Amino acid sequence: MKSSRGNIYRLRLIGPFRLSGPDGARIEVSSRKGRALIAMLAMAPDGERTRGWLQDRLWGSRPGTQAQASLRRELANLRLAVNGAAAAPLLNADYQRAWIDLAQLEVDALNGGGPGEFLEGIDLPGEDGFEDWLREMRQALDGGSRPQAASPMPSVAELLGGALPALPVQPSIAVLPFADLSPGRDLGFVADGVAEDVSGALARRSTLFVVAAGSTDGPPLAGSRLALSRQLGVRFLVEGSVRGDGERVRVSLRLIDGPGNRQVWAQSFEGPLTDLFALQDHIAATIAPLIDSQVETTERQRALSAPLETADSYQLFWRANALFRQWQRDGVLEAAELTAQLLALEPANAWAAALSAFCHAMIAASGWAEDPAPHRAKAQRHYDLALRHGGDDPFVLGYAAGVLLCLGGDMAAADRLIDRALELQPSSASTLFWGGWVDVANGKAARGLERFQWALRLSPRSAVRPYNYTGMALCLLGMGQTADALLLLNEAAQHIPTYPPTLAALCLAQALSGDGPAAATTAARLAELGGVERALAMIRDPRAHALIHGLLPNAA
Numbered sequence: 001m002k003s004s005r006g007n008i009y010r011l012r013l014i015g016p017f018r019l020s021g022p023d024g025a026r027i028e029v030s031s032r033k034g035r036a037l038i039a040m041l042a043m044a045p046d047g048e049r050t051r052g053w054l055q056d057r058l059w060g061s062r063p064g065t066q067a068q069a070s071l072r073r074e075l076a077n078l079r080l081a082v083n084g085a086a087a088a089p090l091l092n093a094d095y096q097r098a099w100i101d102l103a104q105l106e107v108d109a110l111n112g113g114g115p116g117e118f119l120e121g122i123d124l125p126g127e128d129g130f131e132d133w134l135r136e137m138r139q140a141l142d143g144g145s146r147p148q149a150a151s152p153m154p155s156v157a158e159l160l161g162g163a164l165p166a167l168p169v170q171p172s173i174a175v176l177p178f179a180d181l182s183p184g185r186d187l188g189f190v191a192d193g194v195a196e197d198v199s200g201a202l203a204r205r206s207t208l209f210v211v212a213a214g215s216t217d218g219p220p221l222a223g224s225r226l227a228l229s230r231q232l233g234v235r236f237l238v239e240g241s242v243r244g245d246g247e248r249v250r251v252s253l254r255l256i257d258g259p260g261n262r263q264v265w266a267q268s269f270e271g272p273l274t275d276l277f278a279l280q281d282h283i284a285a286t287i288a289p290l291i292d293s294q295v296e297t298t299e300r301q302r303a304l305s306a307p308l309e310t311a312d313s314y315q316l317f318w319r320a321n322a323l324f325r326q327w328q329r330d331g332v333l334e335a336a337e338l339t340a341q342l343l344a345l346e347p348a349n350a351w352a353a354a355l356s357a358f359c360h361a362m363i364a365a366s367g368w369a370e371d372p373a374p375h376r377a378k379a380q381r382h383y384d385l386a387l388r389h390g391g392d393d394p395f396v397l398g399y400a401a402g403v404l405l406c407l408g409g410d411m412a413a414a415d416r417l418i419d420r421a422l423e424l425q426p427s428s429a430s431t432l433f434w435g436g437w438v439d440v441a442n443g444k445a446a447r448g449l450e451r452f453q454w455a456l457r458l459s460p461r462s463a464v465r466p467y468n469y470t471g472m473a474l475c476l477l478g479m480g481q482t483a484d485a486l487l488l489l490n491e492a493a494q495h496i497p498t499y500p501p502t503l504a505a506l507c508l509a510q511a512l513s514g515d516g517p518a519a520a521t522t523a524a525r526l527a528e529l530g531g532v533e534r535a536l537a538m539i540r541d542p543r544a545h546a547l548i549h550g551l552l553p554n555a556a
Contacts, residue, residue: 009090013039013109014141015116019082027082032122033058033070034078036130038091039119041100042107043137048099057129068200072193073277079189093192109141169317169342169351170209171295174232175199178240178251187249190276191242194251197280198238201288207395207430208292209234229258236295249273251283255291257298265294289429289459297463300325316342317352324359325463327499329368335359336375343382350390354399357382361406366500367530379403397421398434405437414438429459436471445478466495470502474539477505482512500529507551508544523551 009027012018017035019027029035036058041047051071058074059067075093083089092099109118118138124130175198178191203210211234229237237256242249248270255265267287271279303318310316320335320342339356342349360379364372383403390396397417404414418435425431432455439448452472455462462468469492476485489506496502503526510519526548539548 007088007104009105011038011042011105011107013042013107013119015120017119017122029078029081031074031077032124034074034081036119036122036124037074037078037098038082038100039122040133041091041098042102042105043109046099047102047105048097050097051093054098057133058124058127060129061126069281072196076189076193076277083189094196169314169349170207171236171299172209172211172234173202173236173238173291173295174211174229174234175202175238176228176240178242181241182244184244187242187244190249190251190280191240193276194242194280194283195238195240197284198240198253198287201284202238202291204288204425204427207296224261225256225258226261235259235299238291244273247273249276249279251279253283253287255294260302264298265291292429293459293462300463310341311345313342313345313349313352316345317355320355320359324355324362327362327496329363329366332359332362332366332368336363336378339382348389350386350388350393350396353382353386354390354396354403357386357403358399358406361403365406365408376407379407392424394421394425394428394431397424398428398431401434401438405441411438411442415442427458429455429462432458433462433464433468433471436468436475440471440474440478443478445475449475449479466492466502467499470496470499470505473509474501474505477509477512477539477544482509485509486513497525498529500526503529504539504548507548508539511547511551520551523548527552 007022009022010018010020017029017039019029019038021027029038037054040054040057041049051068055064055067055071059070062070075091075098079089079091079093082091088101088104090101090104092101118141119134122134175195178195180186180188180191199210202208211232225237229235235258237258238253239256240251240253242251244250249272250268250270252268253266254263256262257264267290269279269283269286271282299318300322303315304322306315308315308319316338320338323331323338324335326332336356336359339352339359342352343356346352357379360375360382363369364375364379369375383400386396387400398421401414401417401421404410404417415438418431418438421428421431422435432451436448436451436455439445439451449472452468452475456465456468469488473485473488473492476482476488485505486509489502489509492499492502493506503522507519507522507526510516510522
């Protein structure tokens with residue numbers, strides 16, 4: 001419903017920029033890009049633009065992450081300046097778009113204007129996208145025309161014939177609008193900013209499929225958590241709230257398993273109201289890897305406990321993902337069969353192909369098949385398939401490097417795969433983990449240790465933590481730090497007692513520490529499991545090989 005004339009803001013774009021509130025007082029917008037942003041929304045069909053469109057034109061000269069941060073800060077500042085305490089905000093934004101309420105705004109350029117130049121004096125050197133838009137608008141206005149509103153877009157349901165698209169095997173998650181629980185309800189912009197940052201941080205992780213769920217200014221989302229997860233087409237929800245307390249602000253977040261209607265994780269953060277942007281950045285950087293790890297753990301547990309539906313691609317993938325991590329013959333063989341069923345359903349599924357390739361490589365390398373040749377062939381075929389359909393996916397590239405590690409393949413090629421994955425996603429804990437193992441195989445102990453440590457810092461609750469400890473210990477052994485390595489290996493062996501590289505490294509660390517009986521016992525466990533040579537492939541020093549081989553006959 002259109003606002004009454006007494007609630008109208010007025011925007012002058014012909015000549016010098018000026019924005020006035022309903023009371024006639026000038027609203028100061030000191031930033032040139034802030035003025036340009038308001039003008040772009042005011043002249044857009046229905047007053048709305050996507051964030052990507054705005055980023056490309058106002059911050060196109062900057063890298064993507066910097067452009068996103070700059071737009072976020074500009075919108076936050078503008079909403080503070082423009083909306084004030086108004087019951088109906090003039091400027092709004094959610095995770096995907098920004099819009100201005102044209103029902104509350106009178107724009108001279110849309111009503112005949114007058115003499116003068118459109119956006120007089122506003123120039124953004126180096127931003128070619130803005131200059132192109134400005135030139136087009138001036139030409140259109142000089143020609144006596146104005147941009148026409150676009151025809152209404154069909155709804156998603158109309159486009160899809162009432163059917164929702166199939167979700168990928170990635171876990172799906174939605175960040176719900178955060179609640180403003182401050183006494184004066186004046187921290188809505190903080191709630192939206194934190195939710196937006198969290199959503200963006202999660203979206204940058206290749207292991208999560210993130211769905212936008214609106215903002216505090218949008219229509220409310222109603223219903224139970226189960227209903228919301230179905231409505232949004234996701235399995236996980238992130239809820240949050242913001243509460244002010246004097247000069248400080250407290251932000252609380254919860255991760256909800258939608259189908260199970262249960263909370264699986266929660267954490268709170270506090271910081272000064274005077275440094276909100278730093279608090280928002282800290283929250284996003286901290287919780288994204290924690291949520292990622294918790295979601296992965298929850299999905300593996302769910303896949304193992306639920307009855308298997310052979311037509312459910314999602315469940316097939318996550319059950320296989322859970323089974324292969326047990327590093328036991330029967331589990332990995334079942335995982336390989338499950339990925340085969342998934343590829344029969346979705347032949348171009350790069351994640352399934354990558355996991356299948358790794359399972360078959362494990363079977364061949366660990367001696368779990370009477371004839372390893374067919375498994376090596378399947379590993380190679382699915383490795384090629386994964387890279388063909390997912391060559392720009394860090395998850396796929398990491399597992400492809402893992403296949404080369406298992407099969408004793410080209411380690412220079414594995415190094416290139418990791419470099420490409422890190423180029424796409426520099427802060428991926430999974431890629432850094434695989435990169436650490438590639439460095440172990442290439443004898444680059446110092447860089448490998450750094451990568452393993454950084455992976456743990458990014459994802460401290462990672463499900464592969466004991467494997468990470470093993471890799472770190474191998475790097476430390478290569479650097480002569482036996483005592484530190486032994487501490488890590490004792491911890492790792494508690495969680496993955498059947499993983500041959502862990503046992504081989506533990507045997508070596510015990511022997512180098514002078515504990516011969518313990519080393520002989522560990523060597524016996526390693527011999528019983530088989531795959532001794534596969535385990536020793538991770539230890540490059542020939543003297544270490546000789547030492548472990550010398551313990552094996554004694555153990556037997």
